[in-house]
Amino acid sequence: MSIQNDAGKILLFIYDSYVNDKDSVSPEKLLEITKWGGNKIDRAIQHLKDIDAIDITFNLGDVNGLRNFLLEKVTPIGIG
Numbered sequence: 001m002s003i004q005n006d007a008g009k010i011l012l013f014i015y016d017s018y019v020n021d022k023d024s025v026s027p028e029k030l031l032e033i034t035k036w037g038g039n040k041i042d043r044a045i046q047h048l049k050d051i052d053a054i055d056i057t058f059n060l061g062d063v064n065g066l067r068n069f070l071l072e073k074v075t076p077i078g079i080g
Contacts, residue, residue, distance in 0.1 A: 038065030053078030
């Protein structure tokens with residue numbers, strides 16, 4: 001799969017959680033739900049940040065190759 005395809009799947013999960021006020025999205029939750037490797041998810045998250053689909057802050061450390069982050073919001077680009 002391509003990074004864009006992976007990013008689309010991650011964005012859909014993030015959007016659903018964001019809109020439905022479910023638990024916040026965390027690295028651990030993404031690893032658990034997707035069953036993907038941390039590096040694959042990290043590349044998809046970075047792509048979403050690069051295209052301004054999400055506002056996210058990366059923190060120190062990682063979980064299985066997926067950098068720790070704090071999701072701030074899904075932007076209008078990520079919704080459209």
